[in-house]
Amino acid sequence: MRxxxxxxxxxxxxxxxxEKNSSSWTxxxxxxxxKQFFAFLxxxxxxxxxxxTYQEVRVFISILVDRGYAKRTIARKLSSLxxxxxxxxxxQLIDENPFTHAHIPKQEERLPRFLYxxxxxxxxxxxxxETILDKRDKAIxxxxxxxxxxxxxxxxxxxxxxxxxxxxxxxxxKGRKERYVPFGKIAEHALKIYLDEARPNxxxxxxxxxxxFLNHRGGPLSDRSIRKIVEKRTKAATIHxxxxxxxxxxxxxxxxxNGGADLRTVQELxxxxxxxxxxxxxxxxxxxxxxxxxxxxxxx
Numbered sequence: 001m002r003x004x005x006x007x008x009x010x011x012x013x014x015x016x017x018x019e020k021n022s023s024s025w026t027x028x029x030x031x032x033x034x035k036q037f038f039a040f041l042x043x044x045x046x047x048x049x050x051x052x053t054y055q056e057v058r059v060f061i062s063i064l065v066d067r068g069y070a071k072r073t074i075a076r077k078l079s080s081l082x083x084x085x086x087x088x089x090x091x092q093l094i095d096e097n098p099f100t101h102a103h104i105p106k107q108e109e110r111l112p113r114f115l116y117x118x119x120x121x122x123x124x125x126x127x128x129x130e131t132i133l134d135k136r137d138k139a140i141x142x143x144x145x146x147x148x149x150x151x152x153x154x155x156x157x158x159x160x161x162x163x164x165x166x167x168x169x170x171x172x173x174k175g176r177k178e179r180y181v182p183f184g185k186i187a188e189h190a191l192k193i194y195l196d197e198a199r200p201n202x203x204x205x206x207x208x209x210x211x212x213f214l215n216h217r218g219g220p221l222s223d224r225s226i227r228k229i230v231e232k233r234t235k236a237a238t239i240h241x242x243x244x245x246x247x248x249x250x251x252x253x254x255x256x257x258n259g260g261a262d263l264r265t266v267q268e269l270x271x272x273x274x275x276x277x278x279x280x281x282x283x284x285x286x287x288x289x290x291x292x293x294x295x296x297x298x299x300x
Contacts, residue, residue, distance in 0.1 A: 005038050008093065015087050021176050023152030023223050033080035052098045061102065078102055112250040112280060115243065120145065120251055123237045132198040133216065137229050139194035140213055144245055146187035148252030148270050151245035155223040157212040173271035181269055253281045
């Protein structure tokens with residue numbers, strides 16, 4: 001890859017991190033997607049991004065389809081490239097975004113994965129609280145379930161964002177949009193144990209930070225590390241399911257709706273800009289309803 005291309009990518013990364021406040025997961029994936037497109041341009045003999053037209057983008061998409069990429073993955077790659085194109089237009093590096101009119105393949109209907117309430121309750125009860133890291137991990141998972149926050153939001157939390165009196169936590173979502181989310185007594189108890197008995201012991205040989213969740217060296221815990229923690233804790237559980245932080249978020253929303261919460265409130269708690277994004281959980285609730293019917297009605 002040419003030095004100019006690498007420079008553009010470097011500027012794009014800084015834009016994602018500083019202006020968009022994107023998570024490390026988003027930055028990593030967007031960077032890989034853009035580099036993959038530059039590799040495609042090289043294979044096609046196109047020297048400049050300014051030479052790219054809608055036709056080249058269509059060829060790129062068809063190659064991804066031929067290689068067996070899932071529609072969801074292709075859609076994400078196009079989203080990455082559209083963001084990159086908008087950034088280049090804004091910086092006046094190109095005149096027109098060639099990805100604007102690219103067709104995103106229609107995605108297959110896929111309901112979000114979630115744990116049933118009984119499974120979630122069983123898993124949370126099984127989480128140990130013996131070691132320093134046990135107490136930290138218990139606080140993280142209880143807070144994720146109590147608030148439904150994104151893993152990137154959780155990793156960026158500062159201690160002073162917790163409002164103990166009101167029982168809420170100030171969360172900064174996508175685009176630094178602020179919202180307040182209640183976290184409940186059980187998560188509060190787990191947090192206080194972590195703050196009193198675990199967090200002070202993580203500062204060994206490190207400079208103190210206001211970051212809420214710390215790694216074993218006393219530094220800020222990344223969103224990638226939180227994903228690994230959740231994966232590790234589910235492997236040790238008896239629920240025998242692969243669970244990600246996003247599955248916990250799905251469970252939070254589904255359980256609220258099953259319990260009678262209205263869609264607008266769930267939208268606000270999740271930090272969704274569009275109600276349409278939240279509506280997918282109504283389908284999950286219906287699936288749960290039919291599942292219960294099939295299991296318990298004598299003539300089902």
